[in-house]
Amino acid sequence: MTLPHLGLIVPPAAGAVPVDGKLLYGDRIRFSARGLGLGEISTRGYTEVIDSVVEKAVALKDEGVSAVSLMGTSLSFFRGAAFNRQLEAEMARATGLPCTTMSNAIVGGLRHLGLRRVAVATAYIDEVNVHLRRYLEQSDIETLGLEGLSISDVQAVGQVPTQVLVDLCIQVFDAQPGADGVLISCGGLVTLDAVREVEARLGVPVVSSSPAGFWDLVGTAGLDPRAAGQGRLFA
Template sequence: MTTPHLGLIVPPAAGAVPVDGPLLYGDRIRFSARGLGLGEISTRGYTEVIDSVIGKALELKAEGVSAVSLMGTSLSFFRGAAFNRQLETEMARATGLPCSTMSNAIVDGLRSLNIRRVAVATAYIDEVNLQLRLYLQQSDFEPLALEGLAISDVQKVGTVPTQVLVDLCVKVFEAQPGADGILISCGGLVTLDAVRKVEALLQVPVVSSSPAGFWDLVRKAGLDARSPGHGRLFD
């Protein structure tokens, strides 16, 4: 039996597969990645690399993958929901494969857990937080408290400690009562431990960019996306 092979377009130039993929799916699924060389987590950074997404998707197709995702949340929401839909359509048309984006992933994750009123914790600077708020509103969610860590350095985002993420989730959840759940946004954050801790602490579901991106891509490929023990989205 052939191991399923899925493709990732990731922001860092190195093009490494994010750690969540192997942690969630072990050797059940093989992942390959191509890097965009994002310079900074900002509109300027996104604009410099967004036009190379289709080319990276075609490189992954040539490597034999059966589905592709753009694994950058803000890269796909920074121009709004309509642009995200257009980007997904263009990727699919160019490759002939099922394609998605991390912005689709967070939306589908929130919907699958019946979260509409959402508390939002991010890695982002204010400019990007405003773009996320708009994208969520355009996607029929009600973002309540939304706060970021003001990080624009692509490498630094992967070093944020779990406890910092847990504390930020608690802060946004308690800042404005009534949230159905929590969104942690930024594909570069390492969040699987934080998701488990926050769900146990606050007793609400949590959707996080990178885990949701893998969940969404695996589903797009027609595979079983469950991975028990990694939060409600995967149970």
């Protein structure tokens, strides 16, 4: 039996498949990745690499994938919702494949869970948080509170401990009552353990960039995105 083969465009130059792919889907799906070589998590960093996204998508098509996602949240939202849609369309036109982005994934995940008013925890510096707030507003998602870890180093985001993420989520959720869920934004954060813990402690759904990115790509490819024990989005 031939495994489904899906393509990821990831920010780090090494082009490694994020750990969530294996944790969520085991050996059911094969993932391949191409790296953009993002220098820093900032508007300047995104501007330096964004024009190479489509060629990376074409390279993945040539590897035989059946769908492609740009697995960088801020890379796809930093110029707003219209640009995200345009980028998705350009990828699809160049490859002839179903294509999506991690910004689609977070909004799609929030909508799937019926979340419209969210507390937001991010890895980002302030300028990137401004872009995220605007993107969510353009997507009809109300941001009740937003706190970031002020990280711009691409490698450092993957080293953030689970407890730091849990504490940040609870802090931002408690700061302004009324949120119906939590969003964790930044595809470089390793969050599956934090998602489960925050959902258990707060009793509300949590959508996080990297898990949502895989959920969205698998669904975009026409496959079943569910994964047992991985939080409400995957139930």
